[in-house]
Amino acid sequence: MSRSKLTGADWADRLSEDMDEARRQAMSEHIGKDPECRAEADAIDRLLKETAAVRSEIRQAAASVDWESLPAVIADRALAAGDRAARRAPAARPWAWLAAFSMKPVMAGLAAGLVVGAAAMYFALRTPGVPADRDGAYQASGEFLVRAEREMARRNTLDYLEKSQYVLLDVFESAGEGPVVPAAVRTERARDLLQKKKYLNAQLETLQMAKAKAICDQIETLFLELSQIDDELPAAELGRIRSYVEERQLLLKINLVKKELQSGV
Amino acid sequence: MSDVSAGREVGEAEIAALLERIQAGDREAFMTIIGLYQRKVFVMAYSILRDREDALDAVQETFLRLYQKAGLYRPGRSFQGWLLQMAKNISIDSYRKHQRKRREFETTRPVEEIPVAAEPDRDGDSAAADLRGAFARCVDTLAERQKMVFVMRHYNELQFNEISETMKISIGTAKSLHFKAVQNLRKRLAPVLGIEP
Numbered sequence: 001m002s003r004s005k006l007t008g009a010d011w012a013d014r015l016s017e018d019m020d021e022a023r024r025q026a027m028s029e030h031i032g033k034d035p036e037c038r039a040e041a042d043a044i045d046r047l048l049k050e051t052a053a054v055r056s057e058i059r060q061a062a063a064s065v066d067w068e069s070l071p072a073v074i075a076d077r078a079l080a081a082g083d084r085a086a087r088r089a090p091a092a093r094p095w096a097w098l099a100a101f102s103m104k105p106v107m108a109g110l111a112a113g114l115v116v117g118a119a120a121m122y123f124a125l126r127t128p129g130v131p132a133d134r135d136g137a138y139q140a141s142g143e144f145l146v147r148a149e150r151e152m153a154r155r156n157t158l159d160y161l162e163k164s165q166y167v168l169l170d171v172f173e174s175a176g177e178g179p180v181v182p183a184a185v186r187t188e189r190a191r192d193l194l195q196k197k198k199y200l201n202a203q204l205e206t207l208q209m210a211k212a213k214a215i216c217d218q219i220e221t222l223f224l225e226l227s228q229i230d231d232e233l234p235a236a237e238l239g240r241i242r243s244y245v246e247e248r249q250l251l252l253k254i255n256l257v258k259k260e261l262q263s264g265v
Numbered sequence: 266m267s268d269v270s271a272g273r274e275v276g277e278a279e280i281a282a283l284l285e286r287i288q289a290g291d292r293e294a295f296m297t298i299i300g301l302y303q304r305k306v307f308v309m310a311y312s313i314l315r316d317r318e319d320a321l322d323a324v325q326e327t328f329l330r331l332y333q334k335a336g337l338y339r340p341g342r343s344f345q346g347w348l349l350q351m352a353k354n355i356s357i358d359s360y361r362k363h364q365r366k367r368r369e370f371e372t373t374r375p376v377e378e379i380p381v382a383a384e385p386d387r388d389g390d391s392a393a394a395d396l397r398g399a400f401a402r403c404v405d406t407l408a409e410r411q412k413m414v415f416v417m418r419h420y421n422e423l424q425f426n427e428i429s430e431t432m433k434i435s436i437g438t439a440k441s442l443h444f445k446a447v448q449n450l451r452k453r454l455a456p457v458l459g460i461e462p
Contacts, residue, residue, distance in 0.1 A: 061317040
């Protein structure tokens with residue numbers, strides 16, 4: 001040590017004063033002999049002297065502090081601040097339980113996904129219906145109302161066809177040997193059926209009952225003629241109507257449509 | 266100046282128990298912790314702020330924050346290191362705030378009110394104060410860990426084993442950081458101290 005320069009580790013140990021007596025002695029001897037190391041040691045000592053001056057200044061500043069009462073002052077401030085914070089805290093809210101969950105991004109994403117998904121399911125699967133009535137009246141779904149309307153149209157059409165069939169049979173019987181229905185009665189029935197047809201038209205069109213509508217239209221044309229004839233039909237006229245019915249196989253078609261309507265097709 | 270002045274050394278278990286009581290609002294426990302560490306926190310704050318009142322404000326702020334964040338302390342970590350780190354951060358924030366205020370103040374003051382930087386006939390006390398100011402500024406410019414070790418060693422007067430425990434570094438690293446800090450200060454203060462660079 002007496003010949004070689006001091007290393008960084010040597011200086012670090014000297015600074016930390018972590019050396020045994022023999023090493024300290026050897027180092028002091030080396031510093032005394034080596035001008036470079038002595039200059040370095042002097043510079044460090046000068047620096048540490050200045051450090052001691054700052055330390056002294058800090059001690060002086062600390063000496064004037066009332067350390068005995070400071071803890072109480074700080075504790076009072078802390079407790080007062082805590083009370084203020086507690087007073088500012090809002091009353092428990094209904095959704096306060098949510099605070100128990102730390103809403104990390106993944107959790108927040110999942111929660112948002114559930115909410116959006118539930119809303120989408122609701123709008124996609126809900127049954128289209130009549131909006132809620134404020135009077136609390138009976139409410140029915142749109143599908144039920146459509147079914148009910150179709151059922152009424154089916155029954156009305158069946159009734160119309162059946163009555164039409166009777167009128168047509170009366171006409172045929174008048175043309176043949178059977179009992180004759182008075183002309184006035186037949187005309188009246190034809191007019192009733194024409195009225196009924198007007199009401200039926202809307203239903204048949206709305207509910208797309210094309211086959212029934214076609215046969216009903218043909219019958220209507222015939223009844224229009226019959227309704228205008230109050231007197232007994234001449235044989236030629238009856239024959240013409242009969243051939244019209246037969247050509248178009250109206251009675252047969254009426255039977256077929258009736259069967260279809262009766263079976264609910 | 267150290268815990269010895271506060272009367273006794275404290276173990277990790279005792280600190281943990283005190284912090285638990287503080288969380289429950291125990292005033293006595295809080296005062297005990299303050300009594301144990303207030304001087305160390307003051308020294309850390311003063312070494313940065315260089316002003317008694319500012320340092321005391323920083324001490325209060327540090328313990329108020331401890332009161333709010335006592336639950337964040339994790340056993341196994343050095344409580345002293347955690348607290349001093351908190352004090353250092355608060356002091357640096359305060360220093361920046363004051364520096365900004367000083368700058369604003371100086372720019373709005375008339376020129377004749379601003380003190381002259383160097384007076385030829387100043388006395389010895391003011392020269393010494395300037396030297397201490399320069400010294401403090403140089404300590405501030407040290408790297409973070411070097412500064413912490415230097416302040417703890419020379420101002421808080423902690424032993425290297427205490428510093429290593431506080432900073433969670435080995436004793437060898439603490440000594441090495443201290444040596445580097447002294448070397449850097451020596452270089453930077455060479456013109457002021459009148460020594461060879």
